[in-house]
Amino acid sequence: xxxxxNFIKATEEYNTFEKAVPAYYFRRSFVSEGKSSAKxxxxxxxxxxxxxxxxxxxxxxxxxxxxxxxxxIYYDEYDVRLESGENVIGLILGNGFQNNxxxxxxxxxxxxxxxxxxxxxxVTKKDGASEDTVLESDTSFKIAPSPIRSDDYRFGEFYDANxxxxxxxxxxxxxxxxxxxxxxxxxxxxxxxxxxxxxxKEKEITPIEIIKSGDGYIYDFGESNAGVCRLRIKGxxxxxxxxxxxxxxxxxxxxxxxxxxxxxxxxxDRLIAHRDTYICRGDDVEIYQPxxxxxxxxxxxxxxxxxxxxxxxxxxxxVYHTELNSRGDFSCSDKMTNTxxxxxxxxxxxxxxxxxxxCPQRExxxxxxxxxxxxxxxxxxxxxEQNYREWLRNICKAQNEAGALPxxxxxxxxxxxxxxxxxxxxxLAYLPYFVYIYRGETSMIxxxxxxxxxxxxxxxxxxxxxxxxxxxxxxxxHVGRSPTQPKAPLVLTDTVMSMDIANKMAIMxxxxxxxxxxxxxxxxxxxxxxxxRSHLIDFNTMLVFGECxxxxxxxxxxxxxEKDEKQVAFDRLLDMIHDFDDHIDVGVLGGRVxxxxxSEFGYSDIAFKMITREDYPSYGNWVKRGATTLWEVFLPDSxxxxxxxxxxxxxxFFIKRIAGIxxxxxxxxxxxxxxxxxxxxxxxxxSAYHIAPSGKISVAWQRIDEGIVLNLEIPEGMAATAELDAxxxxxxxxxxxxxxxxxxxxxxx
Numbered sequence: 001x002x003x004x005x006n007f008i009k010a011t012e013e014y015n016t017f018e019k020a021v022p023a024y025y026f027r028r029s030f031v032s033e034g035k036s037s038a039k040x041x042x043x044x045x046x047x048x049x050x051x052x053x054x055x056x057x058x059x060x061x062x063x064x065x066x067x068x069x070x071x072x073i074y075y076d077e078y079d080v081r082l083e084s085g086e087n088v089i090g091l092i093l094g095n096g097f098q099n100n101x102x103x104x105x106x107x108x109x110x111x112x113x114x115x116x117x118x119x120x121x122x123v124t125k126k127d128g129a130s131e132d133t134v135l136e137s138d139t140s141f142k143i144a145p146s147p148i149r150s151d152d153y154r155f156g157e158f159y160d161a162n163x164x165x166x167x168x169x170x171x172x173x174x175x176x177x178x179x180x181x182x183x184x185x186x187x188x189x190x191x192x193x194x195x196x197x198x199x200x201k202e203k204e205i206t207p208i209e210i211i212k213s214g215d216g217y218i219y220d221f222g223e224s225n226a227g228v229c230r231l232r233i234k235g236x237x238x239x240x241x242x243x244x245x246x247x248x249x250x251x252x253x254x255x256x257x258x259x260x261x262x263x264x265x266x267x268x269d270r271l272i273a274h275r276d277t278y279i280c281r282g283d284d285v286e287i288y289q290p291x292x293x294x295x296x297x298x299x300x301x302x303x304x305x306x307x308x309x310x311x312x313x314x315x316x317x318x319v320y321h322t323e324l325n326s327r328g329d330f331s332c333s334d335k336m337t338n339t340x341x342x343x344x345x346x347x348x349x350x351x352x353x354x355x356x357x358x359c360p361q362r363e364x365x366x367x368x369x370x371x372x373x374x375x376x377x378x379x380x381x382x383x384x385e386q387n388y389r390e391w392l393r394n395i396c397k398a399q400n401e402a403g404a405l406p407x408x409x410x411x412x413x414x415x416x417x418x419x420x421x422x423x424x425x426x427x428l429a430y431l432p433y434f435v436y437i438y439r440g441e442t443s444m445i446x447x448x449x450x451x452x453x454x455x456x457x458x459x460x461x462x463x464x465x466x467x468x469x470x471x472x473x474x475x476x477x478h479v480g481r482s483p484t485q486p487k488a489p490l491v492l493t494d495t496v497m498s499m500d501i502a503n504k505m506a507i508m509x510x511x512x513x514x515x516x517x518x519x520x521x522x523x524x525x526x527x528x529x530x531x532x533r534s535h536l537i538d539f540n541t542m543l544v545f546g547e548c549x550x551x552x553x554x555x556x557x558x559x560x561x562e563k564d565e566k567q568v569a570f571d572r573l574l575d576m577i578h579d580f581d582d583h584i585d586v587g588v589l590g591g592r593v594x595x596x597x598x599s600e601f602g603y604s605d606i607a608f609k610m611i612t613r614e615d616y617p618s619y620g621n622w623v624k625r626g627a628t629t630l631w632e633v634f635l636p637d638s639x640x641x642x643x644x645x646x647x648x649x650x651x652x653f654f655i656k657r658i659a660g661i662x663x664x665x666x667x668x669x670x671x672x673x674x675x676x677x678x679x680x681x682x683x684x685x686x687s688a689y690h691i692a693p694s695g696k697i698s699v700a701w702q703r704i705d706e707g708i709v710l711n712l713e714i715p716e717g718m719a720a721t722a723e724l725d726a727x728x729x730x731x732x733x734x735x736x737x738x739x740x741x742x743x744x745x746x747x748x749x
Contacts, residue, residue, distance in 0.1 A: 001041075001122060001124070001131075001133065002041040002042075002043055002075055002120055002121070002122045002191065003120060003122070003136070004073070004120065004186040004187070004191055005186060006120045006121070006122070006136050006137045006138060007043075007045075007118045007119065007120045007137070007183075007184040007185075007186050007187070008026075008118060008119060008120070008137050008138065008139060008141055008181040008182060008183060008184055009093075009115070009116050009117065009118040009119075009181065009182050009183075009184040010024035010026065010093070010116065010117075010143040010179075010181060010182065011024065011116050011182070012116065012182070013116060014095070014099040014114070014115060014116040014117075015095055015099055015101060015150055015151070015152065016101055017101050017268065017272075020149055020150035020158065021116070021150065022145040022146055022147075022148060022149045022150065022163075023092050023093055023094050023095075023117075023145075023146045023148035023151055023291075023292065024092070024093055024117075024143050024144065024145060024146060025090065025091070025092055025143060025144045025145070025146045025165065025168055025169075025178075026089075026090065026091040026092070026093065026119065026141050026142070026143055026181065027088065027089070027090050027091075027141065027142045027143075027144075027168060027169065027173070027175055027178065028088070028089045028135065028137075028140065028141045028142065029086055029087065029088045029089075029171065029173075029175075030086075030087055030089075030123070030134065030135050031085060031086055031087070032082040032083065032084060032085065032087055032134070033084070034084050035081065035082060035083060035084050036081075036082050036125050036126070036127070037079065037080075037081060037082075037125070037126040038079075038080050038081070038082045038123055038124060038125050038126060038134065039077055039078065039079055039080070039123070039124050039126060039131070040052065040077070040078040040080055040089065040121065040122075040123050041075055041076070041077050041078075041121065041122045041123075041124070042064070042075055042076055042078075042091070042119060042120070042121045043064070043073050043074065043075035043119065043120045043121070043191060044063075044064055044074075044075075044091075044093060044096075044117065044118070044119045045069045045073060045096070045098040045113075045115065045117060045118045045119075045187050046093050046094055046095050046096035046097075046098040046099070046117030046118070046119075047062050047063065047093070047094035047095070047096040047117070047291070047292045048063060048064070048091050048092065048093050048094065048117075048119065049091065049092045049094075049291055050063075050076075050078065050089075050090070050091055051088075051089070051090035051091070051169040052078070052080050052087070052088070052089060052090075053083065053087055053088055053170065053171060054088070054090075054167070054169050054170035054171070057078055057080070059076055059078070059198045060198025060199040060200050060323070061198075061199040061200070061291075061294065061320050062096070062153075062199050062292070062294070062353065062354070063076055063194070063198060063199075064076045064194040065194045065196060065354055065390070066096065066097050066353075066354050066355070066366075066410060067097070067189070067394055067410050068097070068111075068113060068189070068394070068397075068398070068410040068411065068412065069097075069098060069113045069187040069188070069189045070112060070113045070187070070188045070189050071189045071190070071394060071397040071398065071410070072189045072190055072191075072192045072393070072394065072397065073187050073189045073190070073191050073192070074191075074192055074193070074194040075120070075191060075192070075193060075194060076193075076194050077193065082125070082134075085171075086171045086172070087171070088169060088170060088171050088173070089121065089123065089135070090168065090169030091119060091121075092146050092148065092291065093117035093118075093119060094117060094148065094151045094291060094292030095117055095151055095152060095153065095292065096117065096153060096292065097111075097153065097410060098113065098114065098115060098116075098117050098118075099114055099115065099116065099117065100152065100153050100154070101152060101155075102152040102153060102154035102155040102261075102273075103153070103154060104262065104265075105261050105262050105363075106363075106365065106408060106411065106412070106414040106415070107412050107413060107414040108412050108414075110412065111412035111413075112412065112413075113187060113188070113189075113412070114412075115184070115185075118184040118187070119137060120137050121135075121136070121137040122135065122136045122137070123135040123136075137181075138181075138183075139180050139181050139182065139183055140180065140181075141180070141181040142175040142178035142179065142180060142181070143178060143179050143180070143181050144165060144168070144175075144178045144179070145163060146163065146165075147159050147160050147161055147162070147163040147164045148291065148292065149163070151290075151291070151292040151293055152293060153292070153293060153364065154261070154273075154293075154362075154363075154364055155269075155272050155273050155274070155275070155293070156245075156272070156273070156274060156275045156276045156277070156290070156293050156295070157276050157277075157290040157291065157292060157293045158276075158277045159276070159277065159278050159279070159288055159290070160278075160279040161278065161279060161280060161281040161286055161288070162237075162238075162279060162281055164281070192393075194390075195386065195389075195390060196322075196354060196386060196387045196390050197322050197323040197324065197386050197387055198322070198323055199320050199321060199322050199323070199353055199354065200320065200321075200322075200323045201227075201318055201319065201320055202227075202319045202320065202321060202349070203319050204230075204316050204317065204318055204319070205221045205222070205223070205225070205316070205317035205319060206221075206312055206316060206317075207219040207220060207221055207222075207312050207315060207317075208220055208221065208222040210310055210311075210312065211252070212310075213252055213253045213254075213301065214253070215303060216301050216302055216303040216305075217301070217302045217305065217310040218249065218253070218254060218299055218300070218301050218302075219299065219300045219301075219302060219314075219315050220249075220298065220299055221297075221298055221299070221300075221317045222298070222628075223298060223346070223628040223629075224247055224296065224297065224298045224346070224350070224628045224629040224642060224643050225296070225297075225298075225317065225319045225346065225350050225629075226294055226295065226296045226297075226319065226320065226321060226349075226350035226351070226353070226360035226361075226643070227294055227295070227317060227318045227319040227320040227321075228276070228289055228290045228293070228294055228295065228318055228320070229243055229245075229276070229289070229290075229300055229315045229316065229317060229318065230287065230288070230289040230315070230316045230318050231243065231278055231286075231287065231288045231289070231314065231315060232285065232286075232287050232313055232314060232315075232316070233278075233280065233285070233286055233288075233305070233309060233314060234284065234285045234286070234309075235280035235282055235286065235305075235309070236280060236282045237280060237281060237282030237283075238279060238280065238282065239279070239280040239282065239304060239305075240277065240278075240279055240280075240304045241277070241278045241279075241280065241302065241303070241304040241305055242275060242276075242277050242301075242302070242303040242304050243275065243276045243277070243278075243300050243301075243302055243315070244256070244274060244275045244300065244301045244303070245274045245275070245276075245295035245296075245297035245299070245300050245361070246259065246274060246297055246298075246299050246300075246301070246361075247259065247296065247297060247298055247299070247361055247641075247642040247643065248298070248299070248639070248642060249299055253301070254299050254301045256270055256273065256274065258639055258640055258641065258642070259273070259274065259361045259362040259641070260273075260362075261273070261362060261363070274295055274297070274361065276290050276293070276295075289318065294320060294353065294360065295360070295361060296350060296359060296360025296361030296362075296643050297361060298628065300315060302314070302315065319350075320353075321349045321350055321351075321352050321353065322349075322352040322353060322354060322384070322387055324349060324352060324382040324383055324384055325382065325383050326381065326382060327379075327380070327381065327382055327383050327690060327691040328380045328381045328382075328655055328661075328688065328689055328690035328691065329341070329345075329381065329655075329688065329689060330651065330654040330655050330658070330659060330686070330687070330688040331686070331687055331688075332654075332658065332683050332685060332686035332687070333683050333684040333685045333686070334612065334682060334683055336612045336614070336620050336623060337608075337611075337612055337654065337683075339623050340611065340612065340619050340620070340623065340650060340651075340654075341651055341654055343623070343627060343628055343629050343630060344377065344630060344645075344648045344650060344651040345381055345382075345651065346628070346629050347629040347630040347643055347644065347645040347648055348374060348377065348378050348381065348382065348645045348648055349382075350629065350643055351370075351643065351644070351645045352378075352384065352387070354387060354391070355371070355387055355388075355390075355391035355394075355409075356370060356371035356374065356375075356378070356384075356391075356645065357370075358370045358641075358644065358646070359632070359641040359643055359644055360643055361641065361642075361643060362641055365408040366391065366408055366409045366410065367407060367408055367419075367424070368395070368405065368406075368407055368408065368409065368420070368424045368425060368426075368427035368428075369407075369423055369424040369426070369427065369473070369476070369588070369646065370644070370645060370646040371391075371427050371430075371431065372423075372424070372426045372427040372430040372431070373588055373589075373592050373646040373647075373648075373649065374645045374646055374648040374649060375388070375427075375430050375431055375434050376430075376434050376437075376438075376649065376652045377648045377649050377650075377651040377652040378645075378648075379434050379435065379438045379439070380438065380651065380652055380655050380656070380661075380690055381651060381655075385435045385439055385441065388431045388435060388444070389435075389443070389444055391409065391431070392428075392431050392432060392444055392447075392448060393447065394409050394410055395409045395427060395428060395431075395451075396428070396447070396448050396451040398410070398411060399428075399451055399454060399455070400416065402458055402461070403454035403455050403456075403457055403458025403459075403461075404416055404420065404425075404455075404458055405420055405424075405425045405427075405428060405455065406419070406420055407419025407420040407421075407424050407473070419473065420472050420473070421469075421471050421472005421473050421474075421490075421494055422459065422469060422471075422472055422493075422494045422495075422497035422498045422501060423472060423473060423474065423475075423476075423493055423494065423497045423589055424472060424473055425455065425472070425501070426497055426500070426501050428448065428451060428452065428455055428501070429452070429500075429501045429504040429505050429508070430504070431444065432444035432445050432448055432508060433504040433505075433507065433508055436507075436508060436511055436670075437663065437664045437667060437670070438663055438664070438670070438692070439670065439693060440664075440669075440670030440671075440693055442508075442511055442512050445508040445509075445511060445512050446512050449509070449512070449514060449517065452505045452508070452509070452517070452521070453517060453520070455501075456501075456502060456505065456520070456521060456524050459498050459501075459524070460524065463531075466531055466534070466535050467495075467527055467528065467530070467531030467534075468491050468494075468495045468531050468532075468535060468536070469491065469494040469495050469498055470489075470490045470491040470494055471490075471494060472490070472494060474486050474488060474489075474490040474493045474494070474587070474589070475487070475488040475493050475550045475586070475587030475588065475589040475590055476587050476588045476589070476646075477587050477588055477632060477633045477634070478550070478585075478586065478587035479583075479584055479585050479586060479587070479617045479634040480585075480617065480634065480635060480636065483632075483633065483640075486550070486587045487546060487548040487549075487550065487551075487585070487587075488546045488548055488550040488551045488554075488587065488589070488590065489545060489546045489551070491536070491545075492532070492536055492544065492545050492546050492551050492554070492555075493550070493551075493554065493589050495528050495531060495532050495536070496528075496532065496554050496555065496558055496560065497589070498524075498528050499525050499528035499529050499532070499558060499560075500525075500558045502521045502522070502524040502525035502528065503521070503522070503525045503558075503559075505517075505521040506518045506519075506521035506522045506525060507667050509521055510668075511668070529559070529560060532555070532560050533560065537555070537560070537561075539565070541572065542561075542565060542568040542569040542571075542572050543572055544560075544569075547576075548576065548585065548586075548590075549573065549576050549577060549580070549584070549585045549586045549590055549594060550585075550586045550587055550589060550590025550591075550594070551590075552569065552572055552573040552576060553573055553586070553590050553593050553594040553597045554589060554590060554593055555569065556569055556570060556573065556593075556597045557593035557594075557596060557597050558593075567601075570597070570601045573594075573597065574601075574603070574606075577598075577606065577610070582606060582609055582610055582613075583610060583613075583615075583616075583617055583618065584610050584617055584618065584634070585617075588646050588647065591647055591649070592649050594607070594610075595607040595610070595611065595649075595650065595653045595657070596653060596656075596657065598610075599653070599657040599678055602725060602726065604657055604658070604678035604680060604725075605680055605681055605682070607653065607657070608658070608680045608682060608683075609682075611650055611653070616634075616636050617634040617636070618634075619647070619650060621634075622634075627642065629642060629643040629644075630643070630644055630645060630647050630648055631643075631644060631647075632644040654686075654688065655688045655690065657676075657678050658677065658678055658680055658683070658686050658688075659677055659686055659687065659688030659699045659700075659701075660674075660675045660676040660677030660678065660699055660722075661673070661675065661688055661689075661690050661697055661699055662674040662675070662676055663690065663692055663697070669719075670692065670693055670694075671692075671693070671694050671717060671718050671719065672718070672719050672720070673692070673697060673714065673718050673719070673720040673721075674720070674721055674722070674723060675699060675710075675712060675720060675721070675722040675723075675739060676722070676723045676724075677699065677701055677710065677724075678725060679701065679703075679708055679725070679728065679746075683703075684702065684703050685700070685701060685702040685703065686700070686701055687699065687700035687701070688700075689713075692715060692718065694715040694716070694717050694718045695715025695716065695717075695718070696713060696715060697713065697714060697715065697718075698711075698712065698713035699711070699712055699713075701746075706745075706747065707745060707746050707747040707748065708728075708745075708746040708747075709743055709744070709745060709746070710722075710743070710744040710745075710746055711742075711743050711744075712739060712740075712741055712742060712743075712744065713741050714739065714740055714741045719738075720738070720739050720740070721736060721737065721738055721739060722736065722737055722738075722739045722744075723735065723736045724736070724746065726749075727748055727749055728746050728747070728748055728749065729746070729747060729749055730744060730745070730746060730747075731744075731745040731746075731747060
């Protein structure tokens with residue numbers, strides 16, 4: 001049984017910018033009397049690679065998981081077959097978050113848990129229902145420095161092949177000259193099994209072009225992704241090969257300025273950031289792939305190679321992300337829309353490394369709002385719920401005594417004084433809410449219920465005398481503006497988001513039978529709604545305070561207006577959109593809802609136009625300018641991160657609104673379905689699918705001379721209805737009806 005009391009380490013030292021410390025080999029041989037089944041359990045503060053009898057059996061990149069080890073220490077389990085006689089356990093430990101100087105911008109360099117990587121390991125024999133411990137980690141483990149001379153989660157890895165030790169992890173190896181491991185002070189956190197999908201390889205990409213640039217060569221892989229490069233080289237002894245990863249080029253060379261983390265240290269960082277370095281042995285063809293880092297990139301500048309070595313075979317892009325299976329997709333007759341669906345999916349995947357990150361090339365943090373804004377799209381397209389579940393445990397663990405949440409999780413304490421607030425903290429409600437809506441699961445709700453209550457109480461303490469809030473980040477990255485300068489006033493977005501959080505929590509409390517808590521949450525939601533209506537709405541004009549697309553759309557979407565007020569309020573939103581020549585003029589909070597509001601009021605065609613048009617500002621304009629993933633900002637002549645997923649709800653719009661797949665429409669039964677397609681005039685056809693717990697839902701519509709044919713595949717046992725826009729009806733004249741699998745003819749009235 002794995003134990004916190006059995007942690008060992010190789011050294012007291014840990015990596016700093018001033019002094020590199022290598023990753024260490026750990027090795028232990030032991031004897032088994034006969035063959036038998038066994039289980040290896042390994043907990044690591046940091047990252048690891050695990051070998052058994054010479055075979056790499058590590059379940060995924062950057063295992064076991066990324067966490068604040070004052071909260072949780074994660075372990076993995078492996079089933080192996082012990083051989084009769086000698087068996088060998090081998091590990092290499094990387095720094096991970098346990099020692100992350102590249103995270104100094106968020107105070108990870110000052111983390112209370114910071115230390116050299118450490119491990120606890122056990123091997124147990126299985127004999128029927130009983131388990132006998134064969135081996136536990138202790139100071140009899142042998143250690144030696146590995147060829148990984150330094151590694152950093154954000155900055156990269158330095159590997160010197162001249163330090164490789166052949167057969168170090170195999171039987172019969174003589175480790176008598178190696179040192180012994182040191183005992184480690186046990187970390188403070190709770191041991192937890194890493195019940196998550198691992199980070200695995202999706203695909204490999206070869207370069208589409210190699211560009212000579214000064215003394216180096218730039219490899220263009222054609223699309224932004226996340227992962228590492230596999231280097232294959234026959235070099236000279238001591239030859240130093242540098243791989244610098246980036247998203248964009250400028251003036252014939254790579255450009256790193258948009259991924260700078262700390263401007264004050266950029267002169268230092270630009271020489272080491274996003275860079276992997278390899279020192280050749282020089283004896284034969286050598287293959288290297290980093291173990292304890294990853295990068296978000298399209299381009300790689302290679303320095304230190306000859307013209308003869310600059311071949312397509314030199315580098316292969318190995319694309320990694322958490323192993324997420326497809327559970328939905330969308331396609332239609334419009335090429336731009338299909339491209340936007342593709343790059344949205346790619347953005348979600350390349351930003352999923354154990355949990356959703358904000359970007360894979362720069363921060364690699366678990367920013368809370370980013371995940372909240374895209375989680376519905378992620379759940380419609382993929383199956384992230386297992387990893388959401390574990391990350392939510394870490395979010396709840398990070399909540400402080402007052403009930404506040406940090407803006408990033410995991411954190412070493414950063415993110416409570418800047419970087420949070422209701423729009424960001426909404427992740428606490430959004431993850432379990434949308435998992436409940438799309439999967440029917442309630443375990444995340446029950447586990448987090450006390451955190452829900454604590455958070456609602458905390459928000460109330462932050463209200464002013466009017467019952468309004470203005471405490472966090474707002475409508476981030478407003479079109480054409482600095483991210484911190486939205487048009488929507490913070491007091492409006494904070495209070496609306498607080499209302500929405502409370503309403504979602506009320507739905508979840510009801511789902512698990514917590515009636516008292518449900519009433520409390522509903523009461524809080526109503527207080528926020530009343531405060532907004534009393535102080536932030538001009539009922540003479542039906543304009544929301546701030547008078548912008550985001551403010552108007554958010555109040556419509558989240559239910560601030562009464563039924564008889566909605567049409568006039570929507571008309572004001574439509575005026576704003578037309579005044580901006582049918583372009584988006586929102587930040588991420590408004591962008592999450594505006595297209596759905598347009599669709600609800602019968603203006604799906606305008607929403608579609610706003611998304612797909614190619615002139616600035618629009619998603620289509622990103623594609624026209626070369627985007628292969630979603631960008632962070634809508635600016636006319638510059639970009640920040642070129643791989644962000646928090647604008648990704650357009651995929652949910654495509655599947656829910658254009659194809660019309662609305663799962664669990666009344667929010668109480670995942671086995672109910674409403675099909676409500678919107679027949680965009682610019683499209684000849686559209687199709688989508690989503691795999692619900694009861695089976696696959698498919699919708700496909702196509703225009704024919706006399707109307708539209710709607711083909712449906714509805715799982716057995718799912719109660720489904722269809723609703724059509726006002727100008728359409730079924731052949732029998734109905735605009736709404738119960739449906740089953742089959743083909744339906746639809747005509748214009």
